[in-house]
Amino acid sequence: MTDALYAFLDQHTLAYQRFDHPPVYTCEEARALCPDMPGAETKNLFLCDGKGNRHLLVAVPADASVDIKTLSQLLDAKGLRFASPERLQRYLGLEPGSVTLLAAINDRDSAVEVVIDAALWQADAILCHPLVNTATLAVPRAELARFLELTGHPPKVLAVPTRPVLPA
16 A cells, blocks of 8 residues: 555655654654654544535644534535544545545545645645555645645645644
């Protein structure tokens, strides 16, 4: 799976910088265990609507807390919720903890909509797992845009609604 991703990136001469690290499951773990990497850290959510008809891969800045109810209204996706691990596997070929924009390569039917927060999309490069959580790729925004187009997933870029993060 990962080999096919690297082959696709190379075949289309998509630039990236690779960083290997221990497995990470959260943004906090990534900050603690990963080297300093050039690019915007992300939080990636795999969501589906209440009927399970629409699936969305949503990328936001790592410190954002998404207001899923408001996002549901904004995208006219009633009852938006986190999709199950089984759906994550079926649609994106991923295990929980490795959700990434690069998983669009596994959605050959273009059944998953890609939504990227406008503030995140301003970054020069975006950090993405290469389908596993033991490495991170720093992908220039223009290269990521080209990747998403090539995989049939032109991103919907919008201000993803967030909730205030409460102090711990």
